[in-house]
Amino acid sequence: MPRISISRESGFSVHNIPFGxxxxxxxxxxxxxxxxxxxxxxxxxxxxxxxxxFDSAPTFGFSVAKRIFSQSCLNEFMALGRPAWSEAxxxxxxxxxxxxxxxxxxxxxYEHAFPASxxxxxxxxxxxxxxxxxxxxDFYASKEHATNVGIMFRGKENALMPNWLHxxxxxxxxxxxxxxxxxxxxxxxxxxxxxxxxxxxxxPSRLLDFELEMGFFVGPKTEMGSPLIAREAKDHIFxxxxxxxWSARDIQKWEYVPLGPFGAKNFCTxxxxxxxxxxxxxxxxxxxxxxxxAVLPYLKERPGAETxxxxxxxVEITTAKGNNKVVSESNLKYLYWTASQxxxxxxxTGCNMQPGDLLGTGTISGPxxxxxGSLLEIxxxxxxxxxxxxxxxxxxxQDGDSVTMRGYCQHPxxxxxxxxxxxxxxxxxRPIPTE
Amino acid sequence: MPRISISRESGFSVHNIPFGxxxxxxxxxxxxxxxxxxxxxxxxxxxxxxxxxFDSAPTFGFSVAKRIFSQSCLNEFMALGRPAWSEAxxxxxxxxxxxxxxxxxxxxxYEHAFPASxxxxxxxxxxxxxxxxxxxxDFYASKEHATNVGIMFRGKENALMPNWLHxxxxxxxxxxxxxxxxxxxxxxxxxxxxxxxxxxxxxPSRLLDFELEMGFFVGPKTEMGSPLIAREAKDHIFxxxxxxxWSARDIQKWEYVPLGPFGAKNFCTxxxxxxxxxxxxxxxxxxxxxxxxAVLPYLKERPGAETxxxxxxxVEITTAKGNNKVVSESNLKYLYWTASQxxxxxxxTGCNMQPGDLLGTGTISGPxxxxxGSLLEIxxxxxxxxxxxxxxxxxxxQDGDSVTMRGYCQHPxxxxxxxxxxxxxxxxxRPIPTE
Ligand SMILES: [Ca+2]
Ligand SMILES: [Ca+2]
Ligand SMILES: [Mg+2]
Ligand SMILES: [Mg+2]
Ligand code: NI
Numbered sequence: 001m002p003r004i005s006i007s008r009e010s011g012f013s014v015h016n017i018p019f020g021x022x023x024x025x026x027x028x029x030x031x032x033x034x035x036x037x038x039x040x041x042x043x044x045x046x047x048x049x050x051x052x053x054f055d056s057a058p059t060f061g062f063s064v065a066k067r068i069f070s071q072s073c074l075n076e077f078m079a080l081g082r083p084a085w086s087e088a089x090x091x092x093x094x095x096x097x098x099x100x101x102x103x104x105x106x107x108x109x110y111e112h113a114f115p116a117s118x119x120x121x122x123x124x125x126x127x128x129x130x131x132x133x134x135x136x137x138d139f140y141a142s143k144e145h146a147t148n149v150g151i152m153f154r155g156k157e158n159a160l161m162p163n164w165l166h167x168x169x170x171x172x173x174x175x176x177x178x179x180x181x182x183x184x185x186x187x188x189x190x191x192x193x194x195x196x197x198x199x200x201x202x203x204p205s206r207l208l209d210f211e212l213e214m215g216f217f218v219g220p221k222t223e224m225g226s227p228l229i230a231r232e233a234k235d236h237i238f239x240x241x242x243x244x245x246w247s248a249r250d251i252q253k254w255e256y257v258p259l260g261p262f263g264a265k266n267f268c269t270x271x272x273x274x275x276x277x278x279x280x281x282x283x284x285x286x287x288x289x290x291x292x293x294a295v296l297p298y299l300k301e302r303p304g305a306e307t308x309x310x311x312x313x314x315v316e317i318t319t320a321k322g323n324n325k326v327v328s329e330s331n332l333k334y335l336y337w338t339a340s341q342x343x344x345x346x347x348x349t350g351c352n353m354q355p356g357d358l359l360g361t362g363t364i365s366g367p368x369x370x371x372x373g374s375l376l377e378i379x380x381x382x383x384x385x386x387x388x389x390x391x392x393x394x395x396x397x398q399d400g401d402s403v404t405m406r407g408y409c410q411h412p413x414x415x416x417x418x419x420x421x422x423x424x425x426x427x428x429x430r431p432i433p434t435e
Numbered sequence: 436m437p438r439i440s441i442s443r444e445s446g447f448s449v450h451n452i453p454f455g456x457x458x459x460x461x462x463x464x465x466x467x468x469x470x471x472x473x474x475x476x477x478x479x480x481x482x483x484x485x486x487x488x489f490d491s492a493p494t495f496g497f498s499v500a501k502r503i504f505s506q507s508c509l510n511e512f513m514a515l516g517r518p519a520w521s522e523a524x525x526x527x528x529x530x531x532x533x534x535x536x537x538x539x540x541x542x543x544x545y546e547h548a549f550p551a552s553x554x555x556x557x558x559x560x561x562x563x564x565x566x567x568x569x570x571x572x573d574f575y576a577s578k579e580h581a582t583n584v585g586i587m588f589r590g591k592e593n594a595l596m597p598n599w600l601h602x603x604x605x606x607x608x609x610x611x612x613x614x615x616x617x618x619x620x621x622x623x624x625x626x627x628x629x630x631x632x633x634x635x636x637x638x639p640s641r642l643l644d645f646e647l648e649m650g651f652f653v654g655p656k657t658e659m660g661s662p663l664i665a666r667e668a669k670d671h672i673f674x675x676x677x678x679x680x681w682s683a684r685d686i687q688k689w690e691y692v693p694l695g696p697f698g699a700k701n702f703c704t705x706x707x708x709x710x711x712x713x714x715x716x717x718x719x720x721x722x723x724x725x726x727x728x729a730v731l732p733y734l735k736e737r738p739g740a741e742t743x744x745x746x747x748x749x750v751e752i753t754t755a756k757g758n759n760k761v762v763s764e765s766n767l768k769y770l771y772w773t774a775s776q777x778x779x780x781x782x783x784t785g786c787n788m789q790p791g792d793l794l795g796t797g798t799i800s801g802p803x804x805x806x807x808g809s810l811l812e813i814x815x816x817x818x819x820x821x822x823x824x825x826x827x828x829x830x831x832x833q834d835g836d837s838v839t840m841r842g843y844c845q846h847p848x849x850x851x852x853x854x855x856x857x858x859x860x861x862x863x864x865r866p867i868p869t870e
Contacts, residue, residue: 134569134610134611135570135609135610135611140694161692161693163626163628163635163689163690163692166626166634166635167626167635167690169690169693169694169697170694170697171606171607171694171695171697172606172607172608172609172697172701173607174570174607174786175569175570175610176569176570176786176787176788176789176792177659177785177786177787179659185659185660185785186660186785188784188785189662189783189784189785190783190784191598191601191602191731191783193598199601199728200598200601200602200731201731202731202732202733202783205784224612224614224620224702224703225620225621225702225862225865226865227624227868229868248784251784254598255598255602255604256693256694256695257596257598257693258596258604258691258692258695259575259604259605259606259691259695259696260606260691260693260694260695260696261694261695262604262605262606262607263780263781263783263784263786264784266607266781266784266786267659267660267784267785267786268659268785293634296626296635296636296637297637297868297869298637298867298868345698346698346701348624348625348626348637348698349623349624349625349640349683349686349698349699349701349702350612350620350621350623350624350702350703351609351611351612351698351701351702352611352612353611354611357611430660430661432733433662433664433732433733434732
């Protein structure tokens with residue numbers, strides 16, 4: 001009988017069941033379709049649906065399953081809401097039987113449930129963006145990050161703006177340049193100006209940075225003029241991914257007053273391909289940091305049901321020469337403002353939210369320098385260097401550097417719910433146009 | 436023979452040929468399709484394409500025309516590029532023969548070219564958004580507007596930020612809440628804080644404003660990492676619409692430092708339904724204001740070919756009691772930064788642009804107070820009142836107020852190229868949720 005062995009270190013245990021979009025031309029899957037992942041295998045949900053696997057699903061059933069899972073994005077599945085998400089997850093879990101369990105791995109059987117051709121090794125597939133992202137918004141929800149940046153730019157006394165403790169500060173980002181893990185990009189060029197230069201010049205960014213974030217996807221839509229409150233917002237969150245908000249600090253510094261970051265962040269945003277559902281994260285719920293002053297009613301979460309989770313996050317830089325170093329170890333639980341609060345605030349003035357919209361949490365920095373989520377903070381604006389080994393040091397990213405973010409939840413029983421990787425490489429800047 | 440009489444005051448002369456998306460269930464057009472407009476008639480391009488009207492078009496022809504014009508958005512047509520846009524416009528113009536012309540109207544004949552059922556009176560149709568907007572971006576390109584706002588918030592000495600004369604300042608907006616003219620919306624609620632209040636409260640906005648802008652749509656896409664320079668950008672601009680960037684000034688004031696406007700502007704943005712092509716605007720080209728200091732090479736436009744046009748703009752407020760007043764008369768030509776410069780700067784760091792993306796110019800204020808493009812400027816933060824007649828005055832918008840923007844180009848030969856109307860009404864705020 002076909003078996004899958006899942007290492008104890010895999011984030012894709014039977015307790016996860018994330019959703020994503022893949023293609024595998026060599027296996028006959030030419031157009032992207034929806035999938036889940038078990039250990040090192042991708043399970044083709046379009047093929048499962050066609051084979052009748054979801055026929056008995058009470059909330060959606062055969063024809064809906066066949067239609068939504070054969071899409072090249074998860075938007076329609078996200079639109080269905082929590083009962084359908086739970087049901088799909090439960091059915092997939094029930095089809096997998098643990099037949100052997102050791103300290104290093106679980107072994108699962110699936111023969112009766114899944115056609116063998118629907119189970120494809122991850123190294124044979126390409127992953128795609130999980131949703132057609134209508135709008136992407138980025139928040140600024142870590143108190144440690146906002147304080148660090150505030151101290152650097154405005155001094156210790158004015159580090160946090162007066163609004164920061166009252167609302168999750170956010171800004172609209174660029175949806176078109178959100179890419180899936182593994183997509184490389186050219187170092188951005190743009191206007192930069194040295195403090196003592198009389199005028200700006202058009203140069204490659206010299207201060208290219210990452211931002212360690214997580215992203216979450218909107219499920220069922222809301223109508224224009226119908227805000228969500230934080231207590232309701234959870235049912236509109238489908239799940240989480242890792243997110244790298246690449247940032248050009250020199251471009252940002254020159255452009256961002258008074259209307260916020262623009263070209264400094266719209267050249268590329270990378271997300272991991274597998275969306276981990278809230279249901280899979282629920283065993284890892286933790287209370288968020290206490291909020292003082294008290295928040296307004298629309299931002300109050302139900303105690304014990306906050307969208308705050310113990311997710312261990314790390315950032316590794318690998319240079320072109322092959323030197324590599326984990327430069328940050330942080331955790332989603334440090335965030336002051338939760339995902340539900342972010343979503344509620346996003347809609348407070350009546351902004352309509354759509355299935356597949358992506359919201360970024362903002363850089364996730366913890367209390368300790370080893371948990372800072374950007375090079376800006378880790379090297380304190382370039383005042384310190386990171387020793388990469390092999391005589392290489394880094395203050396900001398160099399051409400050829402890869403940044404890889406990882407994240408997982410560790411269950412005391414030994415299994416994990418994880419996100420895999422979110423990775424991207426910096427290619428050299430392209431030539432700057434002249435007249 | 437069927438004839439259409441076009442008044443001299445109509446913006447939809449044969450010299451225009453704008454593109455839009457309509458439905459007309461009573462005429463059997465149940466699903467939105469593409470159209471043009473002639474005088475007070477909408478011409479169904481899907482039906483024209485099906486009837487073979489575009490068969491002889493060298494750049495696209497029957498099957499492409501049938502597919503693109505039967506879409507519920509113009510994105511695919513926008514993606515085709517200028518040769519196809521010109522050809523469609525020329526073919527439509529050639530099918531219309533002026534058979535009579537007086538000082539008050541042109542009379543056109545169309546019988547041989549258009550099936551009679553494809554020509555539908557405007558009062559029998561509903562207009563829809565012209566594109567599926569992937570991303571919406573708003574600029575801040577009027578020197579007069581930026582100076583006025585700067586004086587109010589930072590004093591005369593620091594009115595313009597140091598970057599303002601070097602780059603077209605812009606920020607990402609919210610695509611999901613862009614609506615077509617005629618869509619009403621509820622007064623937004625959100626966090627506001629009086630200067631002397633100890634903490635913010637959750638209230639309906641008391642300082643609701645309009646912003647007189649124009650928007651333009653992106654045509655052929657660009658790839659991530661491949662910036663456009665201003666001289667190339669024109670070929671990526673499909674055409675213009677009127678745009679009202681509704682703004683809640685009290686919410687904006689509390690939220691916008693340091694990351695820019697968010698909830699204060701994401702509740703609704705209204706655009707006019709007919710996209711007027713650059714080709715139709717070319718007879719109205721004017722040189723933009725001189726730029727000093729000189730701009731960097733990527734922002735240089737070809738002299739004489741700048742995307743700057745003499746477009747007369749107005750804003751009328753009509754109260755629930757029926758009092759109405761034109762509160763602003765401005766002109767696109769006042770803009771310091773042109774559309775091509777905005778698009779080039781948008782892509783400078785490598786941001787990819789997609790067909791149907793919408794860019795807003797920013798509030799278009801002229802030199803004279805009668806040409807200021809927002810109530811913030813017209814009433815100078817509420818220091819002055821506007822006399823609406825009938826004992827009504829306005830500093831900011833009240834419930835039941837409609838704001839109607841209009842725009843047209845006047846040709847010396849007596850005809851116009853116009854945009855029609857961009858209108859929306861403020862409905863009362865919805866109740867604020869309590870715990
Ligand atoms: Ca960020
Ligand atoms: Ca604006
Ligand atoms: Mg980014
Ligand atoms: Mg708006
Ligand atoms: Ni129009």
